[in-house]
Amino acid sequence: MFKWKKSITLAACVALICGMGACGRSQNSSTNSAAETQIDSKPASGELTVWAMGNEGDLLGDFVKGFEKDNPDAKVKVTAIPWASAHDKIQTAIAAGTVPDVIQMGTTWMADFSAAFDAVPENFDLSDFTEGPLKAGQVDETQLGVPWYVDSHVLYYRTDIAAKAGWDHAPETLDELKQMASDVKKVDGVKNGILISPSGADSWQGTLWAFFSSGVQLMDSSEKWTLNTPEMKKATTYLDSFFKEGITNTNLDTTPGVSITQFIQGESPIMTGGPTTISQIADQGGDSSSYATAVIPRGESSTSFVGGADLVVMKESKNKQSAWKFIQWMTNPTTQVEWYKVATVLPSSQKAWEDSTLANDDKLKAYGEQLKSTMAPPAVPGWPQVSAAGDRIMEQIYKGSLSIDEGLKQLQAEADKIGTGK
Numbered sequence: 309m310f311k312w313k314k315s316i317t318l319a320a321c322v323a324l325i326c327g328m329g330a331c332g333r334s335q336n337s338s339t340n341s342a343a344e345t346q347i348d349s350k351p352a353s354g355e356l357t358v359w360a361m362g363n364e365g366d367l368l369g370d371f372v373k374g375f376e377k378d379n380p381d382a383k384v385k386v387t388a389i390p391w392a393s394a395h396d397k398i399q400t401a402i403a404a405g406t407v408p409d410v411i412q413m414g415t416t417w418m419a420d421f422s423a424a425f426d427a428v429p430e431n432f433d434l435s436d437f438t439e440g441p442l443k444a445g446q447v448d449e450t451q452l453g454v455p456w457y458v459d460s461h462v463l464y465y466r467t468d469i470a471a472k473a474g475w476d477h478a479p480e481t482l483d484e485l486k487q488m489a490s491d492v493k494k495v496d497g498v499k500n501g502i503l504i505s506p507s508g509a510d511s512w513q514g515t516l517w518a519f520f521s522s523g524v525q526l527m528d529s530s531e532k533w534t535l536n537t538p539e540m541k542k543a544t545t546y547l548d549s550f551f552k553e554g555i556t557n558t559n560l561d562t563t564p565g566v567s568i569t570q571f572i573q574g575e576s577p578i579m580t581g582g583p584t585t586i587s588q589i590a591d592q593g594g595d596s597s598s599y600a601t602a603v604i605p606r607g608e609s610s611t612s613f614v615g616g617a618d619l620v621v622m623k624e625s626k627n628k629q630s631a632w633k634f635i636q637w638m639t640n641p642t643t644q645v646e647w648y649k650v651a652t653v654l655p656s657s658q659k660a661w662e663d664s665t666l667a668n669d670d671k672l673k674a675y676g677e678q679l680k681s682t683m684a685p686p687a688v689p690g691w692p693q694v695s696a697a698g699d700r701i702m703e704q705i706y707k708g709s710l711s712i713d714e715g716l717k718q719l720q721a722e723a724d725k726i727g728t729g730k
Contacts, residue, residue, distance in 0.1 A: 356410065358410045359398075360386060360387075362390065367650055394414075395417065405624060409631040410620065410625075418444070437656055437658070460615070460654075460675060462601050462602060462604060464578070466578070480605055489556070492578065498575060498576070499557065513695050517604045517611070519539075521604055521612075524539045546607075548705055551707075565588075568585070572589060572594040584652075601675070603677050612682050614682035616654070641660040697719060
């Protein structure tokens with residue numbers, strides 16, 4: 309779940325949860341909470357309940373008919389849940405013992421509910437997934453989720469405006485990115501050389517590409533926050549320079565959707581964006597031939613944020629064998645390509661990216677390359693609070709009310725106080 313602008317509300321729906329979670333269950337079934345360490349070679353069978361969120365939930369009900377065709381003795385019931393109420397529904401269902409077999413789990417929620425998940429079986433082949441998405445599904449170094457789809461950010465830039473500024477290629481380094489942004493700022497009609505959100509919810513998280521590419525590790529191996537380091541200072545200084553040098557306005561309008569409009573109109577011709585940015589540009593009438601995508605320019609590395617959704621099996625599932633076989637089916641390369649055609653979410657399977665559907669799409673090529681080098685925030689419950697502190701403190705730095713040294717010292721202190729949230 310890389311839904312940075314989605315708010316999560318806690319509205320309890322106990323009766324509804326119990327009704328959905330218990331559907332198809334025998335009241336005489338005993339609870340099987342032991343981990344499933346091996347997946348057998350038999351076809352899936354029996355009833356299987358799956359919860360999926362948002363657009364994926366709406367589309368999955370028809371899509372799973374393919375799984376039922378391959379496994380005639382299995383019947384899958386999909387329940388679609390809005391993202392806005394999903395966190396509370398999952399929490400309530402776990403407390404009541406009325407969970408489904410499989411749940412779509414946003415990567416930023418993995419730590420919240422990890423005690424309720426079955427570990428991925430030993431013979432589940434994970435070799436087709438890259439390190440970033442796999443780590444996003446780990447809690448305390450245990451693989452609990454299997455990457456279903458991934459979400460990352462790459463660079464978007466207006467090739468026509470870049471050409472007016474003397475650029476005929478994408479910037480390859482962070483220094484080149486700053487130079488390009490400075491150059492396009494001089495083109496008539498350009499108000500911001502690059503879109504970097506100085507404030508608002510998830511504004512810091514939206515710039516983690518610059519921190520990760522500068523060698524930042526948000527937490528060390530002992531799960532201590534590391535937010536006042538030379539690497540953090542280097543990345544913060546880099547981003548702050550865009551504001552201090554007038555390349556980007558600190559009063560940038562951060563209203564959702566406005567950035568797309570500004571990009572199309574040429575007011576802000578460089579930005580980072582996820583895969584849905586492509587459709588958002590098209591929906592607002594943007595010309596696909598006027599822009600290109602590229603991997604995050606290199607600092608110490610070219611490393612972008614990774615999010616998305618995992619598929620997890622609940623410890624209380626009564627049909628774990630079929631649940632894991634369902635996840636195997638959903639994440640195999642062929643299914644992943646077909647699911648992309650239906651839901652337009654990026655495949656977690658690397659082999660799926662070799663299919664012409666994705667490989668021949670010029671706008672998607674950068675994502676396929678970028679997904680080889682990604683990082684996720686620490687999978688701890690305290691991350692949302694630390695991220696919110698980062699939003700506030702980075703805004704104060706960019707707008708000049710805190711120095712970088714003061715800001716990072718304060719961020720470290722607040723993160724230490726928050727801890728991991730465990």
